[in-house]
Amino acid sequence: MERESMEFDVVIVGAGPSGLSAACRIMQLAQESEQEITVCVVEKGSEVGAHILSGAVLEPRALDELFPDWQSMGAPVNSKVTQDTFYFYTSQQSALKLPGFAIPKPTHNDGNYIVSMGNVCRWLAEQAEGLGVEIYPGFTAAEILYHEDGSVKGIATGEMGVSAEGEQKDSYVPSMELHAKYTLFAEGCRGHLGKQLIEQFNLSEGKDPQHYGIGIKEIWEIPADQHEEGKVIHGIGWPLSESGSSG
Ligand SMILES: Cc1cc2nc3c(=O)[nH]c(=O)nc-3n(C[C@H](O)[C@H](O)[C@H](O)COP(=O)(O)OP(=O)(O)OC[C@H]3O[C@@H](n4cnc5c(N)ncnc54)[C@H](O)[C@@H]3O)c2cc1C
Incomplete structure (x- = not known):
């Protein structure tokens, strides 16, 4: 079945901090140069x-550059970091508090904010x-589309509303092609399309291998x-050797 298609100047895959800030910056530049362009962002999350x-310590430099007036514009970035404390956990019950001078520099959060990244x-x-x-x-951007010369033409969204047996349900939405002059992949780390692009265009050749760690985040309600x-x-310390932080 032939898929319907839509044309844009820019299609961005992923509405995380990078995809959304790229979308804003592209539009700002287009407005500055009085050009009308079309930019579309697809996001696989329901919203x-x-x-x-949900939680993050945010260094606001990029936000300062993108929206210098973010404070008066009502950005949900309100809780400034006032103190960093560092504990070495020795068991389930005990920990040693490190003195200020021994706190590793990368964990200094002067000038940073504690935010809900989802709200940002x-x-x-x-x-x-x-x-x-x-x-x-x-x-969801499910497939990368290519021109005959091998360059990226856009993406195709995945079908929705298909049963486990492969039958179309009442909620069926067919796959659609989004074509663009530029397609930005902002899926976050280990995006499945990103992995295909790395392979297709040999992007990892001569580069350091990527490193990953497993991060676990909990939200606690406290008195x-x-x-x-x-x-x-x-x-840092018990029961894992990795460090974590909370605000
Ligand atoms: C446990 C943990 C704690 C962290 N804490 C902090 C912190 O305190 N401070 C900090 O600055 N950073 C922190 N980070 C890092 C931060 O989360 C990332 O650097 C940041 O989220 C990267 O943004 P991004 O837009 O590139 O990708 P992401 O935030 O991963 O966003 C990608 C978006 O693309 C969507 N998407 C993916 N694939 C598709 C597709 N095929 N089609 C459509 N949509 C798609 C996803 O649903 C998602 O919304 C933490 C990371 C982890 C894992």
């Missing part, structure tokens, strides 16, 4: 932010839409009287 880790992405999506970007949540706004606690 923007649905697949974004929702806010970035609002800014992007305000600049004229079209965002389609609930659509209000124990909450200290702006406090970041780093931990």
Whole structure:
């Protein structure tokens, strides 16, 4: 069955911090040079932010560059880091608190903010839409499309509403082609299309191999009287050797 297609100047895969900030920046540049362009973002989560880790310590330099007025624009970036503490856990019950001078430099968060990255992405999506970007949540880029000369032509979204037996349900939505002059892949690390592109265009040749670690994040509800706004606690040691942080 022939698929329907739509044409854009730019298609961006993934509405994470990188895809959304790229969408905003492209539109800002187009407006500065008085050009009308079409930019579309597809996001596989049911809504923007649905697949974004909920908590993060944010270094605001990129946000300062993208939206210098982010504070007056109401960005959900309010809780400034006020202190970093670092513990070496020796067992389930005990820990040693490291003195300030021994706290590793990369874990200093002066000038940073504690945010919900999902909320930051929702806010970035609002800014992007305000600049004229079209965002389609609930659509997965399932396939890379190529021109005859081998260059990237765009992506095809996946079919939706197909039963386990392969039959179309009432909710069936067919696959659709999104063609673009430029396609940006902002799927996050180990994106399945990104892996195909690395292979197709031999992008890893002569590069250091990528390194990955497993991160586990928990959201804790704590008694209000124990909450200290702006406090970041780093931990290392028992039961894993990796470090973690929370704010
Ligand atoms: C446990 C953990 C803790 C972290 N803590 C911090 C922190 O405190 N501070 C900090 O600065 N960074 C932190 N990071 C790193 C931060 O999460 C990433 O650097 C950042 O999310 C990368 O943004 P991104 O837009 O490239 O990708 P992502 O945030 O991964 O966003 C990719 C988006 O693309 C969508 N997507 C993927 N594939 C497709 C597809 N085929 N079609 C459509 N949509 C697709 C996903 O649903 C997602 O919304 C942490 C990471 C982890 C794992």
